[in-house]
Amino acid sequence: MSIQIEKDVLEPSSTPQALAFVAHGRMGGRMTCPCTSTLAEHLRAQYGVRVVKWNARGLGLSEGEDEYSSWGAWVGNHNREDYNRIVEEEIKKFVTEFPQEAGGPKKDIFICGYSTGAIHATTIRIPSAYDSYFNPVKYILLSYPLVVSPILGLEKTGWYFRALEGLVGGEWEGCSNERPADVLSIIGGLEVPKYTPGRLAYTTWLKVLNSKRKEGQGRLDTVCVEGANHVWKGKIDQIGIEVDKWMSQATRSSDIPS
Numbered sequence: 001m002s003i004q005i006e007k008d009v010l011e012p013s014s015t016p017q018a019l020a021f022v023a024h025g026r027m028g029g030r031m032t033c034p035c036t037s038t039l040a041e042h043l044r045a046q047y048g049v050r051v052v053k054w055n056a057r058g059l060g061l062s063e064g065e066d067e068y069s070s071w072g073a074w075v076g077n078h079n080r081e082d083y084n085r086i087v088e089e090e091i092k093k094f095v096t097e098f099p100q101e102a103g104g105p106k107k108d109i110f111i112c113g114y115s116t117g118a119i120h121a122t123t124i125r126i127p128s129a130y131d132s133y134f135n136p137v138k139y140i141l142l143s144y145p146l147v148v149s150p151i152l153g154l155e156k157t158g159w160y161f162r163a164l165e166g167l168v169g170g171e172w173e174g175c176s177n178e179r180p181a182d183v184l185s186i187i188g189g190l191e192v193p194k195y196t197p198g199r200l201a202y203t204t205w206l207k208v209l210n211s212k213r214k215e216g217q218g219r220l221d222t223v224c225v226e227g228a229n230h231v232w233k234g235k236i237d238q239i240g241i242e243v244d245k246w247m248s249q250a251t252r253s254s255d256i257p258s
Helices: 034-047 077-097 116-121 149-169 197-212 237-248
Strands: 007-010 018-023 049-054 108-114 137-142 181-188 220-225
Touching (some): 007 034, 018 034, 034 049, 034 108, 034 137, 034 237, 049 077, 077 116, 108 116, 116 137, 116 149, 149 197, 181 237
Parallel strands (some): 018 049
């Protein structure tokens, strides 16, 4: 028997033009947290997207035990399992409700996450059966918790990093058939403060990702918003601004801050 997960499906004012999934962070995070909600609402209102968000196990009305209940739960096994199941269920509903017209345009699909949700989002892959229906997946990773990721992922940390590398480089042991995808990473400058090991780790991470890039695999765009912290206090409107910039530009070089 599957665990029942509390979901919230946000509908645009007219027929949806795209489908999005937004996973929240952990350690008290919920689908109603400001950062998750801001990203979800922006996609819904500005791009006509049906947005699905949900509470992780043990939070809100979601069944099951929370992240502190077991080793597997702590490293994200349950969150990844639920993310995959929700994507599978909601894609089937979406395609059934809005069948593709002959010769009609493909629809966009967004896989998103905030904080730890961004880590789990990098492991989600859309089945190739939907290649004729959806454009290449757009991944939006908000405040990927790079500095504390070894604590959150423990022995799976390297596997998670390689999942993201697979999106830009086309090879990952968790997916036998990587396909093109576009990736946007938005992080607050105060999450990786200047002149600290955190900023050095961040710039090194970006250089590694850029070194893995494979021609034809898709876009990799990275933005560091100076003055923003992990909860985006006083800067939360910048999330939508950066998404709009990304959506409006065909290509943009990755920003590697000093």
